[in-house]
Amino acid sequence: MRDPYSVLGVSQNASDEEVKKAYRELARKYHPDNYQNNPLADLAEEKMKEINEAYDTITKQRAGGGGYQRSSGYGGSYQQGYSASGSSSYAQIRNLINAGDLATAEQLLFEINQRDGEWYFLSGSIAYRKGWMDEAMQNYSRAVQMEPNNMEYRQALAIMQRGAGGYRPAGYGGGMDSLDCCTTMLCLNCLCGGGHC
């Protein structure tokens, strides 16, 4: 296992507070919410596991081996894939999507004639994984329209509606609007040298 301190990106002499802060930042970055239905979700999950283990190891060491429990709320289990519900072919399609076999999933889905909310939801999920965001939006919207009370569908749509939202490192939060005229002037001054800082 890698050195837990280097996993969190802090030095061995970092204070408890610094360790916690580094852990929180990383946990925020790789939080399952940021990678829901993302084709790279498995990699984010691994990162999250590594970070959690590193933090646990450090806190245990520092507490002198006393069974320390992680106090913060980032235990966050990855909701790996979907829970099966409804008909068995939908369950099979969900499994295929989770396994990343989108072509077969799509094929099976198109063999179903009865198109209900779940059909559109799964169709949206396949599109999302492929990166076809426009079709994913349309299908999720349709699913929510047909079954407005289904939380799963509504959540999927809500994630899409936040656009480029999700994790941002510190300093990239507010976008351009956070620049006031003073910083703009300062920057212009430092640009004059043509980049020979």
Place this chain on the structure above:
Amino acid sequence: MFGYVRPYRPELKCKDFDLYRATYCGLCRCLRRRYGLIAPLFLNFDFTFLALVLWEAEGQAEFCRGRCHANPLVKKTMCMDSPALELAADESVILTWWKLRDSIKDDGLWGGMPARLLAGLLRRSYKKARVRRPGFDQSVKQCLEELETLEGEKCPSLDRTADTFARLLQSAAPNEGEQGRILGQLLYHLGRWIYLADARDDLAEDLTAGRYNPVAARYGPEGDEAALALTMDQSLGQMGAALQLGEFGCRKVLLENMIYLGLPLVQRAVFDGSWAQIKKQKIWRNDT
């Protein structure tokens, strides 16, 4: 391929901007060494981005001083050649070639003259690059053929047309290992975003000329700016998520700047029409 991908300078530290510039100059140098005098003329910001993402994570950048190709009186700091820089250089030549071929087809006998001339100049370089990266050349060719078919059919699906260009760019990353998967996802959505940005940029012109435009085909003559912006934002979101998972070493900050600040700004400029002016600027300035 169009110069959309650039850093937002005011938010860059000097050292990161120097790294960007050294990569830009290093890619120019690499093109010159591998392909002679013509190929470096086609260098642009997008290819620099490609070089930055393809760079080996642990690889420490080695610098040298060399004469600028555009102005031999000036000496500049440049990145030394590396496998990633060579890959980016070869792929740049191939991408430029196919873009020129595309212009020749689109612009007719007289309009296509400049592109035909440039393609003639680039032919030898392209032949070399094709031998070096046959796989990439094949996939670019194939994706562009698919795109042409879809455009010929006046395809109403935004995703389907954008998918061809997205896969084209995706194939620029070596498809192996975790980092390969991450780069593939990042470049897929960059390609999708570039295709949509370019379609939005051409919208007015295409409507006047009565040409097919994927944005017009999807949203109708009225258009739906909010929906288009949202779907482009979603691709930016996916790029950010992929970036955070990858190993990019000292280039991470630069890439974050480009994805979180540069691209959204360009997107805004494309939507409000100020892009036509901005794209001519050599450096991304902050007076917009």
